[in-house]
Amino acid sequence: MKTLMEIIKSRKSIRAYQDKPLPKQVVKDILEAAKYAPTARNMQELAYRVVTNKDLMDKLSKGIAEALQKEGLPLKGPPGVRPSFFYGAPLLILVIAPKDNNWAATDAALAVQNILLYATSIDLGACFIGMARFIEKDKELCKLVNIPDSRTIAAAVICGYPAENPEPREKKQTAEFFE
Numbered sequence: 001m002k003t004l005m006e007i008i009k010s011r012k013s014i015r016a017y018q019d020k021p022l023p024k025q026v027v028k029d030i031l032e033a034a035k036y037a038p039t040a041r042n043m044q045e046l047a048y049r050v051v052t053n054k055d056l057m058d059k060l061s062k063g064i065a066e067a068l069q070k071e072g073l074p075l076k077g078p079p080g081v082r083p084s085f086f087y088g089a090p091l092l093i094l095v096i097a098p099k100d101n102n103w104a105a106t107d108a109a110l111a112v113q114n115i116l117l118y119a120t121s122i123d124l125g126a127c128f129i130g131m132a133r134f135i136e137k138d139k140e141l142c143k144l145v146n147i148p149d150s151r152t153i154a155a156a157v158i159c160g161y162p163a164e165n166p167e168p169r170e171k172k173q174t175a176e177f178f179e
């Protein structure tokens, strides 16, 4: 069994996935890992939108691309052959929170980190998808994933069986010690 430090050090963003769904129990376990993250003042106001429907994921990805284009922001990849923002993953989890929760982004990031580490521990790939916040720009898409006006997409993560094994990215550390 891997130690926690080994899991932390072996986690890396995976951006290619096998076309294979995750068993329901695995999805439940992933959400269970998220549930145990700390939240500011123990408010526990995060909610999850769990997307496994491929057509819906495609719609959401296209919506992100359109929102980026409208705002004049660059799209990655060669024109016309841009890959999905979800890289073909079988699972997308949107972490939503009330817009009036000042700690939403922090709470959500901690929940996603739990997911990333848990996924790594069971040899799944995963990746934080910050771009998913652009889904909010399209009210119709929000309806499709049941995000009311009062809530924001605070973070998002994809997960699945990896179809790549990239080199771990170099990590830097800046620390000053006051002893």
Ligand SMILES: Cc1cc2nc3c(=O)[nH]c(=O)nc-3n(C[C@H](O)[C@H](O)[C@H](O)COP(=O)(O)O)c2cc1C
Binding pocket: 011, 012, 013, 014, 015, 127, 128, 129, 130, 131, 132, 168, 169
């Ligand atoms: C807040 C945040 C937003 C991110 N958004 C995206 C994203 O939209 N798409 C993507 O491919 N990766 C995204 N990433 C993954 C980072 O690019 C990745 O963590 C970084 O390049 C370091 O690589 P590693 O995760 O393999 O260590 C995001 C990561 C964070 C923390």
